[in-house]
Amino acid sequence: MHNETLAVTGGRKRGRPAGSDSEQTRRTILAAARDTIAERGYRAATFQLIAQRAGVSRPTLHYYFDTREELYDTLLADVCARVRQCAEVAAGEGSLRRQLAAFTSELGRLGAAEPAMMKLVVTARIDHHRAQYRHDAAAEIVATVHGFYDAAVADAARRGELPAGTDPRAVSDMLSALFWGLGFHAGFLTPGTPVHNAPEVARQLLALLDGGLLNGSLGAPSAT
Structure with missing residues (x-):
């Protein structure tokens, strides 16, 4: 992997396109890659598709990122940092109920600002679980959530x-499974629905947890 090729500060490489706004172009490429990978998965998100979506040439794309793996790792490292920030904010709450609510709320704000974010998180989780594309950054996202x-x-x-x-x-x-299930539901099963629907589902889950989920005794199955 080539994690050292270009820092967030936007260092120069040889062959930089003349007259280009280096950092803005880089952000545009990252946004295009995020959306393309979230929609198609890592395997199908070719450099050509990403370049077309970003409105840049293949040589320009290669100027900023040597390989697709480097680009993917950069995206996932950014996502991981944001998820970690959400977890740190939530950890400061004084009860489990409040921590769960805060984590959901913080992630909801991220999803509202960047709708493809949660879908990318789940896509990375699926690809990593399949052991086809094991990226350290994807493993770190999973470890951050479960941690x-x-x-x-x-x-x-x-x-x-x-x-x-x-x-x-x-x-x-159980809580981790609910997290990934809710992320999958919001990102893949309800396309086009308002972003605020996912936090609403999370609020209903919290209400069920508050009540004990299965608070009453279960009766015997009825005879058929």
Whole structure:
């Protein structure tokens, strides 16, 4: 991988297009790559498609990023940093319920500003899980999400917020599964719906958790 090729500060490379606005062009390419990969997945997002969407030539694209892998890693590293910021804000809350609500709210703001963001996160998770395109940055996104839930549930257990006998690992895994399921739902199953719908689904899930999800006793199956 070529993570050192071009820093966010927009350093010069040999052959820079004459008269170009280096940082603006770079941002345009990253936005085009993010949207193309979110829509098509990493495998189908060719340099040619990304260049066309960005409105630049292939040589210009190669000036900023030597390989598609370098471009992808740059995108995922940025996404990971943003998800980590959301987790850090949420971790400062004083209860599990408030931490979950804050994490959802922070991610919702990200999704509202950049609708392809959550779809890219889920696409990276799927590609990484398939072991076809194992990128360190994708693994770091997954670790950041799961690390947030692990820490939040462990803190809740120490504060006595969970019933006696609760398995913290199982609760953390459940919350992580809800996160990825909600992300998949918002990014792939409800295309074209308003961005605020995903946080609304999350609020309903929190309300169910508040009530105990299955608060009553289950009756025996009816005979047929």
